[in-house]
Amino acid sequence: MRLGILLTMIRMEHTLFSLPFAYTGAFLAARGFPGWGRLFWITLAMVGAHGGAMAWNRLADARYDAVNPRTKEWALPQGKVRPAEVVVFALANFLLLAYAAYRLEPVCFYLAPAAIVFLVFYSYTKRFTSLCHFFLGGTLALGPVGAWLAVTGRVELAPAILWAAVTLWVGGFDIFYQAVDVEVDRRLGLHSLPVRLGVGRSLLVGVGCHVATLLLLVLLGRLAGLGPLYLLGLALLLLLFVWEVALLKGHRPERLGAAFNVNLTAGVLVFAFTLLDVLTI
DSSP: OOHHHHHHHTTGGGHHHHHHHHHHHHHHHHTSOOOHHHHHHHHHHHHHHHHHHHHHHHHHTHHHHTTOTTTTTSTTTTTSSOHHHHHHHHHHHHHHHHHHHHTSOHHHHHHHHHHHHHHHHGGGGGGTOTTHHHHHHHHHTHHHHHHHHHHHSSOOHHHHHHHHHHHHHHHHHHHHHHHTTHHHHHHHTOOOHHHHHOHHHHHHHHHHHHHHHHHHHHHHHHHHTOOHHHHHHHHHHHHHHHHHHHHHTTOOGGGHHHHHHHHHHHHHHHHHHHHHHHHHO
8 A cells, every 4th residue: 555645645734734623622621731641542533533534535536636627636536546545544544533532531432433424424515515614614623522522521512612613614714725616616516605606705604604713712712711812812813814815815726725824823823822821720
């Protein structure tokens, strides 16, 4: 198996995007440091979830990627890896997720199969609904909820708010991302908000999602008793959101990478200021 190609194909470095959300959930649940053991298994669970979901997404979308100018040079459409290799790689990652969940709270292990179903299912949603962006966001948002359960073993209001915030955060960015492929998606009969509403109106929806994300994160801070350091982080997050929208203004595909990096920085920033606030209470 060509592991290096597979890791490049799924952009393993993009795990860094989802990890800060999970760590935010873990530190908030613990009201401090959750312990190295929990962090280790949470990290492995997130690595497995990302690797399995991205590999399955590449497999599910292979025939569409092959005719999209932006994606036709990717490894699977180019035949650099075989579909069977991708399936094995995805299943191995899902097994890693399940084992990591087993090493955490029992509820995490019991819910792992449901999480895997969501990780596979979201790849197919753009075939039948323009709300596919929020299926992606809601699936990725399971990370901080799972991390919260890994620490406390129980469901509470705070992780539900964090789930909603991350769902809208990721969904909003995915709307921006999919606007680049709007013409290809129309031709292939795929669904997205840019296809349904047009690029201009869908981008307004994406901006609205980011505004709602900020409001939910403010509510989360109040519920969790967080203070001025956390609010300072949210003020900086607002600036990053404005920068991200400015980068994508004018439907500029070449700026997608820069916009993703801004979003990555935003996730790290929220975790960093949450961490500072929690550890200084």
